[in-house]
Amino acid sequence: MSRIHLLSPRLANQIAAGEVVERPASVIKELLENSLDAGATRIDIDVEQGGVKLLRVRDDGGGIVEDDLPLALSRHATSKIRDLDDLERVATLGFRGEALASVSSVSRLTLTSRAASADQAWQVETEGRDMAPRVQPAAHPQGTTVEVRDLFFNTPARRKFLRTEKTEFAHLEEVVKRLALSRFDVAFSLRHNGKTIFSLRPANTEQEARRRVATVCGPAFVEQSLQVDSERSGLRLWGWVGLPTFSRSQADLQYFFVNGRMIKDKLVAHAVRQAYRDVLFNGRHPTFVLFMELDPAVVDVNVHPTKHEVRFRDGRMVHDFLFSTLYRALADQRPGDAGAASDEPGLQPAVAQPVVSGLAAGVFSGQERMPLNEPAAAWNPAPKVPERPSSEAVAGVLKGYAELYAGAGEVLQRPELPAAEAGEAPPLGYALAQLQGIYILAENAQGLVVVDMHAAHERITYERLKQAMDSEGLRSQPLLVPESIAVSQREADCAEEHAAWFAQLGFGLQRMGPETLAIREIPALLRQADAAQLVRDVLADLLEYGSSDRIQAHRNELLATMACHGAIRANRRLTLAEMNALLRDMEQTERSGQCNHGRPTWTQMSLAELDKLFLRGR
Structure with missing residues (x-):
């Protein structure tokens, strides 16, 4: 040399x-x-x-x-x-x-x-x-x-x-x-x-900031996003997160800033992914423009030549703060939430403070919640129209048209509602009819609401199952023969350190040697899962991010399957009372805008959009 x-x-x-x-x-x-x-x-x-x-x-x-x-x-x-x-x-x-x-x-x-x-x-x-x-x-x-x-x-x-x-x-x-x-x-x-x-131009007000975000990210992002602002333990997170329905096929609309510095960090990406896990369609990516502010002394920016990566002194605290803030923001989004007033069209965020309506406000007290497992009513198809209508049938149709035109000046009345419902219309409105045994058509103050009844009931059922499971906890089931797994010494140390946390989740782990763990108990709900692989994945997450939700994710997958099978099916004929009860439940259920698979559960068509379809006013 x-x-x-x-x-x-x-x-x-x-x-x-x-x-x-x-x-x-x-x-x-x-x-x-x-x-x-x-x-x-x-x-x-x-x-x-x-x-x-x-x-x-x-x-x-x-x-x-x-x-x-x-x-x-x-x-x-x-x-x-x-x-x-x-x-x-x-x-x-x-x-x-x-x-x-x-x-x-x-x-x-x-x-x-x-x-x-x-x-x-x-x-x-x-x-x-x-x-x-x-x-x-x-x-x-x-x-x-x-x-x-x-x-x-x-x-x-x-x-x-x-x-x-x-x-x-x-x-x-x-x-x-x-x-x-x-x-x-x-x-x-x-x-x-x-x-x-x-x-x-400089953006010194909230409205001007929204205008700049709309210019950079597109007006649709601002229209379909939630505004967040949370502060805890010296950390502050604020900005905009896109609704699950405004997801992308690529991770190209994701901006995260730490003390004004644009970064791309694995810990941040993992926390955001976890927050969206329950509401995002498979293979889609969330959208966000988020700003984190914290003491510069607790973040190291000198870890990469281009300064795109940072290292947090307490990564687990940052991860938990990010996850809990975004998870709660998405969960609190319900039908009827409205953003702060904006003088500029297309720059109004999709959410501000949740409004109290429906059952929580004491309205519709006469309606009952939908039973989870009520047998489907018999489907009675409409009578077929004769292939060759008789002269009597033609005369009847003509008579019907004459009566229709004669009464054209009368106002069509809404189906009679209980006295408690005579006030302001709820966010999802009043049910009008059922379409093809799949969709519920409802009228609210803005216009027409179309609800996928199976997807909506699936989310409602899923959230109730999660609440019931959280209140009861994950019960353990002892294994007749403990399962031994080989791990690294670092993973075994991690398992020992988090033994109490594993026990809360229903896992009983015992260290048998420097690089050996024994699984003695598993959650009863996950008895069909690959326990050894699940433990390895959880340990990998704990070592990488300081936390893991894999056990809860597996539990939720099973509950989601149960909810899907327990939800009402297509071609189930519902009464107006049942349809209204479902709408009221949606207004009070977290994440009711998407089903368990991330598909939207309802959509709104305003009167202006309907008028445009029929060229009214031209």
């Missing part, structure tokens, strides 16, 4: 660039983070050819003084941290001092800046292999402009790995959107090849 030697500054910077500069989007991320750290209130981005030819970022931040300009392009030079204490409480987006040096080593970079206290702006230039910066006077308002031209011009091997202009710009635009969501108080504008892509 050759002798050990120091790398040249140029080569060292190019190696560092390989970590942080993957494509034009990587450069934009670093430049925008610098602008935000400098206190900018407006950032303008100009891009040409997907960012390969030109990337220009201009801000109105604090600027850089003349003497610091050459240093700004040096490695490990930063104004954001000074000692280890600062590193342990990082409050800025950037802190390593490598970004500009790495970018300048693979491009032609020009940095022009004027500090707030300076009388004149100054400009520094570098060009790839020639790392010596050149400083000269320039004209520029307060703030900084960074121009990056001909990215990877001196590293052709890197440049050939870039995708098409359209693809590279799509990645770049996504980065700008993420940072625009992270700072509502900053104005952003983006231009590509001279065309304005978007221009976002």
